[in-house]
Amino acid sequence: MVYGIIDIGSNTIRLAIYDIKGKQIEMLLKKKFMTGLAGYIKDDVMIEEGIVAACEAIHDFKRLLKNFNIDNIAAFATAALRNVKNSKEAVAEIERITGITVDLISGEEEAFLDFVGATQATVIQDGILIDIGGGSTELVIYQGDEIKSMVSLPIGSLNMYKNYVQNIFPIEEDESNIRQAVLDELEQIKAQVYGRQEYICGVGGTMRATVKLYNEIFDLEVDNVELSIDKLKEMVESLTFGRNEVGMPTNDNLDLILKIVPERIRTIMPGVIILITLADFFESDHLYISSSGVREGYIYAKIAK
Numbered sequence: 307m308v309y310g311i312i313d314i315g316s317n318t319i320r321l322a323i324y325d326i327k328g329k330q331i332e333m334l335l336k337k338k339f340m341t342g343l344a345g346y347i348k349d350d351v352m353i354e355e356g357i358v359a360a361c362e363a364i365h366d367f368k369r370l371l372k373n374f375n376i377d378n379i380a381a382f383a384t385a386a387l388r389n390v391k392n393s394k395e396a397v398a399e400i401e402r403i404t405g406i407t408v409d410l411i412s413g414e415e416e417a418f419l420d421f422v423g424a425t426q427a428t429v430i431q432d433g434i435l436i437d438i439g440g441g442s443t444e445l446v447i448y449q450g451d452e453i454k455s456m457v458s459l460p461i462g463s464l465n466m467y468k469n470y471v472q473n474i475f476p477i478e479e480d481e482s483n484i485r486q487a488v489l490d491e492l493e494q495i496k497a498q499v500y501g502r503q504e505y506i507c508g509v510g511g512t513m514r515a516t517v518k519l520y521n522e523i524f525d526l527e528v529d530n531v532e533l534s535i536d537k538l539k540e541m542v543e544s545l546t547f548g549r550n551e552v553g554m555p556t557n558d559n560l561d562l563i564l565k566i567v568p569e570r571i572r573t574i575m576p577g578v579i580i581l582i583t584l585a586d587f588f589e590s591d592h593l594y595i596s597s598s599g600v601r602e603g604y605i606y607a608k609i610a611k
Contacts, residue, residue, distance in 0.1 A: 308334070309378040309609060310371045311601050314360060314400075314408065316344040316386035317440025317464045317573060318511060321367040322601050323376065326610050331602065337370065339363040340569045343386035344441040344464040352387065352396040357403075364404045382409040382604060384416055385441030389460060409608075413458020416600055417444035420509050423603030424596040425451055433505030434588055437599060438512040438577050440464035445499055445584075455498045459491045463512050463570075463577030474560070475546060475575055484576055488583040503588040506535075509599035512577035515567040517595045519545075519574065522566050533593040535585045542578055 313320045320338040324331045341363055346356025364381070371379060387393055388410055397408050411419070420437045424430060435446040441462040447454045470476065470483045492499070508516070516538070521530050523541050545559050563571055570577070585593070 307378055308374075308376050309380065309605070310367065310376050311604060312364060312367055312379065312381035312406070313601050314343070314364075314381060314383035314387065315439055315511075316384065316442070316462055317342055318569075319343075319360060319363040320601070321370065323371075323374070324605060326605060329606070329610055331605055331610065337367070339366070342440070342464060344462065345468060347386065347390055350389075350391045352390045352392055356386075357396055357399050360400055361403045364400070364406055368404065368406070379406060380409070380604070380609065381406050382411050384411060384600075385413070385439055385458075385460070385462060388412065389441060413442055413444065414456055416442070417446050417456040417458055418453070419600045419603030419607055420444050421446045421448060421453060421456070421603065422606050423598040423600055424507055424509050426602060426606050427598035428507070428594075428596040430507045430594075430596070431505040433507060434499075434503040434590070435507045435509060436513075436581065436584055437508075437510040438463055438580050439510060440573065443580060443584075447499055447501075447503065457495050457498055459488070459495070461488055461491055461580060463573035463580065466576040466580065467572050471572070471576060474572060476579065481546075481579055484579045485583045488580055489587070492584075492587055499588075501588075502590075504591050506585060506588075506590045506593040508581075508593055508595045512570075512574070512581070513593075513595050515570050515574055516578055516581065518566050519563070522562065531595040531597075533595075535582070535591055535593060538578070538585075538593065539582060542575075542582065545575065 307326050309324050311322050318338045319341045323335040341359045343356050346353050397410050432449045437444040439462045443459045443461050446456040466484045470480045520533050
């Protein structure tokens with residue numbers, strides 16, 4: 307059967323169309339809107355403009371699915387909608403306007419689905435899985451196919467940009483504030499996630515954008531999915547070296563990001579700072595990117611059971 311999966315995230319709202327045959331799935335088409343729902347949160351409330359923006363994206367996806375005669379649709383929402391005070395009301399309004407049922411998944415469930423998606427598609431080393439979204443970061447420590455612990459942190463590339471970055475690139479003070487925000491959250495859950503994790507398995511849009519930049523800067527093949535943490539730090543240094551005192555990058559660096567990941571011009575650097583802070587905390591040396599994550603995990607766990 308053919309299914310449309312709508313992922314309502316904090317930074318992007320994505321549609322992915324899959325052909326599902328038993329436990330075999332094939333992505334046929336994908337589309338996304340950089341809606342930035344986390345930017346519509348005021349005083350921990352999702353404001354009406356954010357609900358309208360989500361509905362507009364979903365309506366566009368519905369029209370596309372109708373053109374392909376696809377009736378099987380599943381939608382789920384993550385941090386931007388689950389972490390606000392009016393979560394239930396906002397989801398109910400989106401459902402009323404669009405006619406699409408929205409599954410509001412918890413942070414722990416998102417972490418679990420990330421792991422299911424990644425392990426179905428990739429042979430992974432013992433270590434830690436990290437998914438840096440716009441409004442949350444999911445961590446799963448695992449050995450083989452066994453989860454040892456999993457947590458969701460209320461930090462993401464978009465809310466870190468919104469909270470700490472004054473211009474396009476973080477200045478040194480902004481970087482320090484982002485790192486401290488990550489460390490403060492880790493301090494609260496360190497009893498659940500501890501010990502050295504040599505390998506990071508990265509999933510999600512921030513990770514895919516990071517490896518695109520990495521491959522371009524170090525002149526690697528476009529399909530490379532393995533990164534050295536030390537060289538990732540070199541990448542950040544090269545990108546931030548030319549910024550001025552208010553966080554404006556050099557023209558070369560700005561052009562590079564606009565060429566490779568234009569839709570993440572503001573969020574890519576906060577996302578990578580989160581990643582490096584986590585890598586330092588877990589004393590990780592290696593990062594590799596899985597092509598599958600939460601959407602595929604949702605299919606495996608809830609549709610192709």
